[in-house]
Amino acid sequence: MKFILIxxxxxxxxxxxxxxxxxxxxxxxxxxxxxxxxxxxxxxxxAELTSYDLEFYRYGEKRKGKAMLIFVTEDFLExxxxxxxxxxxxxxxxMKLNSTKTFNTGIYxxxxxxxAFLPLENKAPILKLTxxxxxxxxxxxxxxxxRESFEIKTHSYFEGEADASFNQPSTxxxxxxxTRLRVDPNSIESGKQxxxxxxxxxxxxxxxxxxxxxxxxxxxxxxxETRIEFQxxxxxxxIYQDKTFPFTIEKWEELEIKDKDTLxxxxxxxxxxxxxxxxxNSNKYLxxxxxxSL
Numbered sequence: 304m305k306f307i308l309i310x311x312x313x314x315x316x317x318x319x320x321x322x323x324x325x326x327x328x329x330x331x332x333x334x335x336x337x338x339x340x341x342x343x344x345x346x347x348x349x350a351e352l353t354s355y356d357l358e359f360y361r362y363g364e365k366r367k368g369k370a371m372l373i374f375v376t377e378d379f380l381e382x383x384x385x386x387x388x389x390x391x392x393x394x395x396x397x398m399k400l401n402s403t404k405t406f407n408t409g410i411y412x413x414x415x416x417x418x419a420f421l422p423l424e425n426k427a428p429i430l431k432l433t434x435x436x437x438x439x440x441x442x443x444x445x446x447x448x449x450r451e452s453f454e455i456k457t458h459s460y461f462e463g464e465a466d467a468s469f470n471q472p473s474t475x476x477x478x479x480x481x482t483r484l485r486v487d488p489n490s491i492e493s494g495k496q497x498x499x500x501x502x503x504x505x506x507x508x509x510x511x512x513x514x515x516x517x518x519x520x521x522x523x524x525x526x527x528e529t530r531i532e533f534q535x536x537x538x539x540x541x542i543y544q545d546k547t548f549p550f551t552i553e554k555w556e557e558l559e560i561k562d563k564d565t566l567x568x569x570x571x572x573x574x575x576x577x578x579x580x581x582x583x584n585s586n587k588y589l590x591x592x593x594x595x596s597l
Contacts, residue, residue, distance in 0.1 A: 332425035335486070344549050345398070349577045350375035353552065354595040355570035359406050360559060361413065361507075363566070368406025368413075369597060370570045372552060373580075374485060375399050379420060384431045384448050396423045397430065400482050404503075411439035415503050421482040426490075429479035434502035443506050449473055453499070455512055464509065474514040477501045477531060477540065484542060485550055488527050493519050500533060501540070504557075510536070526553060537561060551575065 355370040378387040378394040387394045397420045404415040413436075420431040432447040441460030448454045453471040457464065476499040483490055497514040505512055520530045526543040527550070533539070539558035545551045557568040573596040583591060 332422075332427045335422075335424060335426050337423065340548055341486075345374075345376050347577070349579055350581075351549075351551075351575065351577055352580060352595060353575040354573040354597055355554070356573055356596075357404060357406060357568075357570050359404060359557075359568045360566040361406070361408050364408075365566075365568075366406040366408060366413075368404060370405075371401075371403045371595075371597075372481075373399075373401040373403075374482070375401075376423065377420075379422075379430070381430065384420075397421055398423055398482050398486065400478075402481070408438065413438045417478060417501075417503055419476075419478040419482055421479055421486070423486070428473060429476050429482075432476060432478050432502060434478075434506060436503060436506055445502050445506060445512065447476075447499075447502070457506075457512060459506070461509065469512075471499075471513055474499055477504075477517075480519075480529070480531065481542065481552070484527075484529060484544055484552070488521070488529070488544065488550055491519060491521060491529060493521055498531065498533075500536065500538065504538065 351374045353372045355372070357368040357370040359366050359368055375398070377397055377399050378390045379385070379397040380387045380393060381395050382393075400417075400419045400421075402417050404413075406413050415434075415436050417434045418432070419429055421429055428449060429447075430449050434445045436443045443457075443459040443461070443464075445455065445457045453473050455467075455469055455471060457467045459465060474497045478501060480491060495516060495518050498517040498519075499512070499514045500510070500517075502512075504510070515533050515536055517531055517533045520532070522528050522530075523546060527546055529542045529544075531540040531542075537560035539556075539560070541556040541558070542552060543554045545553060552572075554569065554571045559566040559568070574594065576591070576594060578591070
């Protein structure tokens, strides 16, 4: 009898497999039912460019500058996690957000650019995130690839931050919330949850690249307002968008709470264009920068 029990135990253990990780983008994920209105706007072969007047606090002082949000759909190679040269059976559709901030800190300029890639065909999380910062002291760069977990690489000129490569459990990211809001504002789950904060915020404030507890709250008055609050970081992001499709982002605020002081950085929409900007790199298109108030 004892021998039989041992055989049964061995049989059970040999049949046991590791839990299957949920697919991030394939048919196992819940399909996203994109409306015809959505497809007509976002699959017209153009990008949406919006310029903003920026007031941004850096080193405790308010700086004047410009910000851009560039939303565009692209064919994306899921394995390589790069833009595909052409659509094929191995590509998926993503919405890419390129966001930029430029301002001066005294004598020298500051430039921040981030890119986030969100699958559109399925309700799957962010696939890739990059964040780079350039200023006269040096540069820093971070990249996140979401495969079975967050694969993160960071590079910095600061002592103690030079080069790092590590994994983190996959969570919601602050960067992808912006794109999710454009696809469907109602898809944002309110309440307390773990969120990876904005990558450029982590870089500039020398914070550990990991998720932090945050509270999301969404209200609707003149705009749909989405509030993301990281109490332990003293960080609050308020995003204001139009209540009707295509749910354009009209302004935002970044609050930095330090002791009794609250520093409020703001961006307010200047103008918006739908255009094929990648085909407009000739000098004859310089006037479009005036159109964007840049």
